[in-house]
Amino acid sequence: MEIHTRMTQRTQRTRRAERGAPVQSVIVFLISFVSFVSFVSFVFVAQPTLQAPRTGSIRGRVELRRVVSPPERRPSVADPGAPAGRDLPDLRRSIVYLESAPRGAFETNEGGRAVMDQRNETFVPHVLAITTGMTVDFPNSDKFYHNVFSLSKTQRFDLGRYAAGRSQSVRFDRPGIVRVFCDIHSHMNAFILVFSHPFYALTDDEGRYRIERVPPGTYNVVAWNEGASSDPKSVTVHDGSIAELDFSVR
Amino acid sequence: MTVWRAVASLACLGIVLMAPAAHAQILPSEPIAFGGGRVTIGADVSATYGSLDPGWFNYTDYEHSALRMLRVDVSAAVNAGAHVAVLGELRTENLGAVRPYALYARIRPWAKRNVDVNIGRVPPTFGAFARRTYANDNPLIGYPLAYQYLTSLRPDAVPASAQELLDKRSQGWRVRYTLGDQAADRGVPLVSAFRFDTGVQIHAENDLVRATAAVTTGTVANPLFHDDNGGRQIAARMELRPVAGLILGASGARGPFVGATAARGAVGDGHDREFTQSAYGGDVEYSRGYYLLRYETIVSDWRLPIVRPPVLDLPLRAVSTSVEGRYKIAPGVYAAARVDHLGFSEITAAQGTLPWEAPVTRVEVGSGFSIQHNLLLKLSVQRNIRDGGRLTPRDTLFAGQLAFWF
Numbered sequence: 001m002e003i004h005t006r007m008t009q010r011t012q013r014t015r016r017a018e019r020g021a022p023v024q025s026v027i028v029f030l031i032s033f034v035s036f037v038s039f040v041s042f043v044f045v046a047q048p049t050l051q052a053p054r055t056g057s058i059r060g061r062v063e064l065r066r067v068v069s070p071p072e073r074r075p076s077v078a079d080p081g082a083p084a085g086r087d088l089p090d091l092r093r094s095i096v097y098l099e100s101a102p103r104g105a106f107e108t109n110e111g112g113r114a115v116m117d118q119r120n121e122t123f124v125p126h127v128l129a130i131t132t133g134m135t136v137d138f139p140n141s142d143k144f145y146h147n148v149f150s151l152s153k154t155q156r157f158d159l160g161r162y163a164a165g166r167s168q169s170v171r172f173d174r175p176g177i178v179r180v181f182c183d184i185h186s187h188m189n190a191f192i193l194v195f196s197h198p199f200y201a202l203t204d205d206e207g208r209y210r211i212e213r214v215p216p217g218t219y220n221v222v223a224w225n226e227g228a229s230s231d232p233k234s235v236t237v238h239d240g241s242i243a244e245l246d247f248s249v250r
Numbered sequence: 251m252t253v254w255r256a257v258a259s260l261a262c263l264g265i266v267l268m269a270p271a272a273h274a275q276i277l278p279s280e281p282i283a284f285g286g287g288r289v290t291i292g293a294d295v296s297a298t299y300g301s302l303d304p305g306w307f308n309y310t311d312y313e314h315s316a317l318r319m320l321r322v323d324v325s326a327a328v329n330a331g332a333h334v335a336v337l338g339e340l341r342t343e344n345l346g347a348v349r350p351y352a353l354y355a356r357i358r359p360w361a362k363r364n365v366d367v368n369i370g371r372v373p374p375t376f377g378a379f380a381r382r383t384y385a386n387d388n389p390l391i392g393y394p395l396a397y398q399y400l401t402s403l404r405p406d407a408v409p410a411s412a413q414e415l416l417d418k419r420s421q422g423w424r425v426r427y428t429l430g431d432q433a434a435d436r437g438v439p440l441v442s443a444f445r446f447d448t449g450v451q452i453h454a455e456n457d458l459v460r461a462t463a464a465v466t467t468g469t470v471a472n473p474l475f476h477d478d479n480g481g482r483q484i485a486a487r488m489e490l491r492p493v494a495g496l497i498l499g500a501s502g503a504r505g506p507f508v509g510a511t512a513a514r515g516a517v518g519d520g521h522d523r524e525f526t527q528s529a530y531g532g533d534v535e536y537s538r539g540y541y542l543l544r545y546e547t548i549v550s551d552w553r554l555p556i557v558r559p560p561v562l563d564l565p566l567r568a569v570s571t572s573v574e575g576r577y578k579i580a581p582g583v584y585a586a587a588r589v590d591h592l593g594f595s596e597i598t599a600a601q602g603t604l605p606w607e608a609p610v611t612r613v614e615v616g617s618g619f620s621i622q623h624n625l626l627l628k629l630s631v632q633r634n635i636r637d638g639g640r641l642t643p644r645d646t647l648f649a650g651q652l653a654f655w656f
Contacts, residue, residue, distance in 0.1 A: 071280040074292040074656070075327035077339045077352045078381045080373045080453035080462045081366045143457055145494050145537065151582050151620055158581040160539035163494035181623045187280070 056237035059210040060245040062094040062203050062223045062230075073187045086187075087119065089126035094225040094249060095193050096209045097129075097200035099232055102217065113137060113169075116180070116190060118146045123180060123190035132175055132196050139167035147183035154178050154194060177227075193224065223247035278656040279624055288330070292656055294323040296385035300649025305642035306423040307612065307634040308392055309400060310444055311436045314343050316393055317649040323351065323384065332361040352446045368451040368464075371475065375451060375464040375485040376441060376501045378533040378546050379572075383443045385653035389542075389576040389586035390616045391630045392649075396548045396570035397443035399592055401607050403552055403566070405438065405472045406431040406509045408516055408525075411558040412606075413599040415566075420608040420639020429557075430512025438471040440550045440568055440592075441529065447473035447483070460489040469505040469527040471550070479513065481506030481523040495538050501531040507552055516555035525553050528565075540578040547571045560599050566606050567595035582620035586630075589613050608638035626653045 070088045112134045117124045119141040130136065138148045140162055148168065149158040154176030159168040161184070172178065175196040182188035193200070199219075201209040211221075216239050220232040230247040237243050281292040300317030303309065308316040325339040334357055341351040354370030374380035379397050382388065392398070400422030402415065407430035409415040418425050422437030449466030463486040468474030470485065483505025490498045508516075508525035533546035551565035574588040590612040594605035616630025628651040636643050 069283060069287065072283045072287050072290045074281050075290050075325040075337055075339075077325045077327070077337045078373050078383070080368060080375065080451055081364060081455050081460070082335065082356060082358055084364070143494070149581055149623075151623055156581040158540070158578055160578065161495060161537050161542075162539070179623075186624070 054239040055213040055215055056240060057210055057212050057242045058096075058214055058219075058221060058235055058237060058245055059208070059242055060096075060247065062096060062207040062209065062225065063246070063248040064092065064094070064207070064225055065248050065250045066228070068226050071187045071189060084121075086121035087124070089122050089124075089190070091126065091226055092203070092205065092207070093125070093127045094203045094207065094209070094223050094247075095127065095129050095200055096203065096211065096221060096223045096247065097193075097195060098197065098211070098214070099220040099222055101197035101199045101219065102215050111135065115139065116192070117141050118148070118182070118188070121182075121185050121188055123182075123188060125190075127191045127193070127202065129193045129195065129200050129202055130172060131198055132173055132194055133171070134194075135169050135171040136192060137167050137169045140164055145184055146188070148180060149183050150178050150180050152176070152178045158183070191226075221245055221247075223249055225249045279622075281656060289326065289328050291324065291326045293325070294321075294384045294386065294653070294655040296321045296651055296653040298391055298649055298651040300391070301645075301647040303645065303647055305634060305636065305645045306400075306420075307610070307632075307636070307645055308398065308647070309423045309436075310343075310398060311400070312424050313346075316398060317391065317647060320344050321385070325352075333358050354446075354451075363454075364456060365452070365454045368453065369449075371446045371448045372451040372464060372466070373446060374441075374443075374470075374473075375447075375462050375466075375487050376470045376503045376529060377487075377531050377548065378497075378499050378501075378535065378544070380441060380443050384655065385628075385651060386624070386626060386655050389574070389584065389618060389628075390588055390614050390632075391628055391651045392588070392612065392614050392632050393443055394546065394570070394572040394574075394588065395590040395592045395610055395612055396440040396546070396572065398439055399610055400437045400439055401568065401594075402437045403471070403554070403607075404430070404435060404512075405469075405478065405507055406435070406512050408508060408512050408554050409556065410516070411556060411599070412560045412562045412597045413601065415556075415562070415606055416597065416599050416601050416604055419604075419606070420636055420641045422607070429515045429555075430509065440548050440570055441470045441531075442473050445473040448475050449482070458491055460491070462487045466505070469507050470503045470529050471527055471552075472507065478509035478511075479506045479522045480510065481526075495536055497533075497535040499531075499533040499535075501533075502529065504528040508554060513555055516557050521555065525555055527552050542576040544574040545572070562597050562606075565595075566597070568607065569593045584618045585615070586618065587613070587615045604638065608636045610637075611635045624655050627651070628653065 068091045114130050115137045140146050143164050145161040147161045155178050157170050172194045175194045178192040180190045201211045203209045214237045218236045222232050223230040230249050235243045235245050281290045283290050298319045303315050323341045328336045338353040339351040342348045352371050354368045354372045357367045402418040402422045402425050407427040410428045424434045425437050426434040447466035447468045451464035453462045466483045467477045469483050485503035487501040506523040507527035510522045513522050529550040531548040535544045548570045550568045553565045556562040570592050572590045576586040578584045592610045594607040596603050597606045612634050614632035619627045631648050634645045
C-alpha cells in the first residue's frame with residue numbers, strides 16, 4: 001500500500017512533468033528570445049554611444065596689451081547742467097572662439113534667449129556672445145528713454161524709444177559682429193557676437209577662458225576684444241584632453 | 251580771409267581729420283580722451299550744399315547761407331575734479347574765422363546735488379532749439395525761423411521813423427538805418443542760435459524738473475561778449491518731464507537791446523537801458539517709439555527809440571510758431587517735416603498799416619540716412635513764402651547735408 005502510494009505519487013509527478021514540458025520550453029524560448037533581442041539591441045543600437053567621440057576642452061588666458069578706456073561722453077557744451085553719473089562698461093571681457101567648427105550634430109540653432117540690459121546709461125553686459133537663432137531682450141532699467149539700434153551688416157535694427165520697465169527684443173539669425181548703440185545717449189555702445197556654433201567662451205575678470213565639449217580635431221582659435229582680434233592660433237584637441245592656448249590682443 | 255584765419259581753420263579741421271589716425275579706423279566714433287578721461291574733445295562737422303537763395307531766407311548773415319555752409323565745431327571739456335569743469339567750443343563757418351562759440355567754467359558746489367553754476371560764455375538759457383543746433387540734433391537742414399531768419403532790427407542802428415522801418419522790410423540780411431552805426435549790416439533773429447551769451451548761469455535739475463536762470467550781457471537776439479549798453483539780461487527757463495518722452499518747457503528773457511551808441515544817437519544820454527527785448531516762449535516735445543514731435547512758440551517784443559513821426563505803436567512784436575516731426579521709417583532712415591511761421595505786429599506809416607517786417611512761412615520736408623552711427627546724410631526741400639518786402643516772395647530750395655560727429 002505504501003509502495004503503491006509512492007508509485008502513484010511518482011507516476012503523478014511524472015505525468016505532471018510530462019504535461020509541463022512544453023510550457024517550460026516556451027518560457028525558456030521566450031527568455032532566450034528576449035535576451036537575444038536585448039543583446040542585439042545593445043550591440044547594434046548602443047554601439048554608437050560607446051563609439052561616440054569623446055570631447056575635449058580648450059582653455060587659457062587672454063592678455064590685453066592695449067589700453068582700452070570706456071567711451072567718454074561728448075563734451076556737453078550746450079547743456080547748462082553737468083550730465084548725471086553713469087556706470088562704466090567692463091571692457092576687460094574678451095571672447096575666444098573657434099574660427100571654424102564641425103557642423104551637424106554639434107551645431108545648435110535651437111533658439112534661446114539672452115539679455116542685454118540698459119542700466120545707468122550703460123549696456124550690461126557690454127559684450128554678449130550668442131549663437132544664431134537666439135533672441136536678445138533689451139530691457140530699459142533707467143528712468144528715461146533709450147533707443148537701441150544697430151546699423152551693422154550682420155543685423156540692422158532700431159527698437160525705437162521706450163521707457164523704463166519696457167523691453168524689446170531682436171532675433172539674430174546671421175553670424176557676425178553686431179555693434180549696438182543708443183540713439184539718445186551716444187556714449188552707450190555694446191557688442192553682440194553671433195556664432196553659428198557653440199564653441200566660444202567669454203573671459204573672466206582675469207582673462208581666463210575655457211571652451212568645453214570641443215570635438216577632437218585641429219582648429220584655429222581667435223581671441224577678440226573690443227573690435228580687435230588676435231592672430232589665429234592652431235590647436236589640436238584630443239579625446240578627453242584639455243588643450244592650453246594663451247592669447248594676447250594688441 | 252587772412253592767412254592766419256585759414257591756418258586756424260585748417261588746424262581746426264586737422265583735429266577732426268587727424269583723430270581717425272589715432273584710433274586706426276576710418277572715422278572716429280567716440281570723443282578723444284586724455285588724462286584718464288579728464289579731457290575730452292568732440293567735433294561736429296556738417297557740409298551743406300543747396301540751391302541759391304535769392305530771397306535770403308536761410309542766411310545767417312550777409313555771407314553765410316545755412317544751405318551752403320561748411321561748419322566745423324570742435325568742443326572740449328576739461329574736468330578738474332568733482333566740482334569744476336571748463337568747457338569750450340571753437341567754430342568756423344566756410345573756413346572763415348575761428349570763433350570761440352563757448353567758453354565757460356562749470357562749478358558744481360555740492361558734488362551730490364544736481365546744481366551747476368556756469369560762468370563765462372554760457373549755454374543758451376532761452377528756448378528749446380538753441381541747445382540742439384548741431385546738425386545731428388536737427389532732423390532737417392534749415393533752422394527754425396525764430397532762431398535763424400534775420401529780421402530788419404539791429405541793436406547798433408535804429409530807424410528814425412516807422413516809415414524807415416517799413417522801407418527795410420525783408421532786408422534783414424543787410425540793412426542800414428540813419429541812427430547809430432550807419433554801415434550796412436545784418437539784422438537779428440528773434441533768438442540767436444549761433445552765439446552764446448556771456449554771464450552767469452545757474453542750473454538745477456531732478457527727475458521731474460529742470461530749471462535754469464542766467465544774467466548775461468546781451469539779449470536772446472543779440473548775445474554778446476562785450477557789453478554795449480551797460481544793461482543786463484535776465485533769462486530763465488523751466489522744463490517739466492512728467493513722464494518719459496514728454497518735455498514741457500517755458501522760457502522768458504528781458505534785457506536792454508539797443509546799444510548805447512544807437513540809443514544816444516536817437517534820444518541822447520541816460521536812456522540806454524530803456525530799449526529792451528522781452529521774449530517769452532513755450533515748447534512741447536513728445537516722443538515714443540519711432541515718433542518725435544516738437545512744438546515751439548516764441549513771442550518777442552522790442553522797444554526802439556523811434557524819434558520822428560509817424561510814431562510807432564510800441565513795442566514791435568514778433569511771434570513765431572514751429573511744429574516739427576520725425577518718424578523713423580527703417581533702421582538708419584527717417585523722414586522729417588517742419589512748418590514754421592513768423593508773424594509781426596502792424597505799424598502805420600505813409601505806406602499804410604502793415605506788419606513792421608514781412609511775415610514768412612516755411613515748410614520743409616526731408617529725410618536722413620545714417621551711413622554709420624555718427625555719419626548722416628540729409629536731404630531736404632523747403633518752400634518759403636514771404637508776404638511783402640522787396641525781395642523774392644517765394645522760393646523752393648533743395649539741399650543736401652553730410653553731418654559727422656564724435
